[in-house]
Amino acid sequence: MVDTLGLVFGLGMALTLVVLHFFKGTSKPVPEDIAQEVLEQRASTVPETDFPEPYNRSIGGGGAAGAVAGGAEGELEDSEEEDEGFDPSSIADDEVEYYEIEYVKEGETIEVANNETILDAGEDEGWDLPYACRQGQCLSCGGRVASGEDSHDFVQHSNNETLSDDEMEKGYMLTCTAYPTASFSVETDETP
């Protein structure tokens, strides 16, 4: 009798386990793409950086950062072109032009060639004009368009490592590297 009950009990347990085996875990839906979800969560916690690929750690940010880096590179190329400066030796002898430059403080107007600096031309007249480096690297030779107009319209520099565009727009120039491109009046010994 005991053996029969044990056998029935054992069969019942086995049947229960078989049923549980087939139904266990099948009711919970599985996300279709867990990997993408995890990637997006991680991406939202990683700050954007300006590093171009492959150093950009943000997911999906590489393209934008690359575009920014490309833009900066373009600007750098532009500024490098601007910094090359004017080369007076590139003017052929038969293309030299002369402009009337009035030196206001010296009280005279002289002709200055477009391959001669405002400083050199003044010194040739015997005037004691201020200077130091004579290479566009300081402000000692500073001068200004007397009218206060933009000096870009009257001179071009072979080298300018000192004056900003804003200062030049207020008429300032470095007479040691400034070559005339038009006639104008200059006030020597003027700095921003």
Ligand code: FES
């Ligand atoms: S003397 Fe230095 S910039 Fe002209």
